[in-house]
Amino acid sequence: MKILIYGINFSPELTGTGKYSGEMAYWLANAGQEVRVITAPPYYPEWSVHENFSSYKFRKEEGAVITYRCPLYVPSSLSLLKRLFHLTSFALSSLLPLIRQKTWKPDCIICIAPTLFCVPGMLLLSKWCNAKSILHIQDYEIDAMLGLEMVKKGFFSRLATAYERWCLTNVNLVSTISKSMMKKAIDKGVPEDNVFFFPNWSEIERFKFIDEESVIQLRRELNIEVGKKVILYAGNIGQKQGLETVIDVAQVMTDSIFLFVGEGGGKEKLERLSREKKLENILFKPLQPYEKLPVLLKLADCHLVIQRRGAADAVLPSKLTNILAVGGNAVITADEQTELGQLCLQEPGIAICVPPESSAQLALGIKQSLGLPKLNLKAQAYANEFLDKESILARYLNILKNI
Incomplete structure (x- = not known):
């Protein structure tokens, strides 16, 4: 089967959508499928194009997966207009390599959202090639913008919502990563039979047995005080x-170390706040190599899965899968009616859920988490049963074959 994956984020990005799109592409190729990818140069989460890649050149990469990299604009600082230009630049630059796939004649095209700007191109190619079109929703970007009040209600929000509905209802199938996000697709007009569950996963075996000496070594490398x-x-x-x-x-819990590992548009602001408050118990470290991830997660006594109110059902944090796999104790900020809130209610002990945007509630949740055994067997059992990469991707391949 010939499968074309079309999306702005892809391997070698280590976090978010790019990680899962990359793992999916290579898994499908190893399972005997012909896979091609149209994507951008890696830039996330640093919002800076990685070394040895270019933001203004086309590039073709040969291998088990043939990958076409397309130019795009990557803003150094984020605003709504810059983000829209960023997404549009990729949708436009990728049209030419996309249309050239007409001669290859893919059997199915999987468009990864964000961004919905790529959907018209996918639909055009699928019509020419008589290919099935699948829209996979990692984030509801329109809902996230509205929920976080990045866009005020009015003409633009109505236009964006109408465009999103058109995208969702004109593809053959819609997949997404949570049950509440599936319901949201149905509420937006997608027939129930055209929606299916395709969750993010974890490489379970990598997170089961972690050498304690490796944890101690990483703790030294990160300059974390012993006993904290x-x-x-x-x-x-x-x-x-x-x-x-x-x-x-962190201002209140001065006896603990708050470790931020990663990059993103909000990092500079957090570093500035930390300096202004003269907090010595906060450490900022760059994104760690993927091979160190199990050790990094095992190192933590408490994991934070933080979201603002309004984003909790439009996006689902991908980091949670690996936290559960390593048996970590997580504190999640989410309202009860959201997917994450319901997960904590339906699976008691899997994590601690507190209301979003409340420092007092977050502090209580962290203190409660620190009082639990460090290995959360309930979380690990859930990951083993529902989040195994091999099982999830094998089911997905069967769905592709059936359509």
Whole structure:
């Protein structure tokens, strides 16, 4: 089967959508499928194009997966207009290599959202090649913008919502990563039979047996004082999280180390707040190599999965899968009716859920988490049953074959 994956984020990005798109592409190729990818040069979460890649040149990469890299604009600082230009630049530059796939004649085209700007091109190619079109939703970008009040309600928000509905209802199938996001697709007009569950996963075996000496060594490399409890936030440091509440909690919990590992548009602001408050128990470290991720997660006594109110059902933090796999104790900020809130209610003990945007509630959740055994067997059992990479991708391949 010929499968074309079309999306702005891809390997070698280590976090977020690019990580999962890359792993999916190579898994499908290893399973005997012909896979091609149209994507951009890696830039996330640093919002800077990686070394040895170019933001203004086309590039073709040969291998098990044939990858076409397309130019795009990467802003040094984020605003709504810059982000829109960023997404549009990729949608436009990728049209030429996309249309050239007409001669290859893919059997199915998987468009990864963000960004919805790529959907018209996918639909055009699928019509020419009689290929099936699948829209995979990692984030509801329109809902996130509205929920975080990046866009005020009015003509533009109505236009964006109408365009999103058109995208969702004109593809053959819509997949997404949570049950609440599936319901959201149905509420937006997608027939229930055209929506299916395709969750993010974890490489379970990598997170099961971690050498304690490796943990001690990484602790030394990160200059973390012996005996201190470590509260870890790892991943994208952006606007959707509302991480300022963590700074407030660090002011109170001075006997613990708050470790931020990652990059993103909100990192500079957090560093500035930390300096202004003269907090010596906050450490900022760059994104760690992927091979060190299991050790990094095992190092933490408490993991933070932080989101602002309004984003919790539009996006689902991918970091949670690996936290559960390593048996970590997580504190999640989410309202009860959201996907994450319901997960904590339906699976008691899997994590601690507190209301978003409340420093006091977050502090209580962290203190409760630190009082638990460091290995969360409930979380690990859930990951083993529902988040195994091999099982999830094998089911997905069967769905592709059936359509």
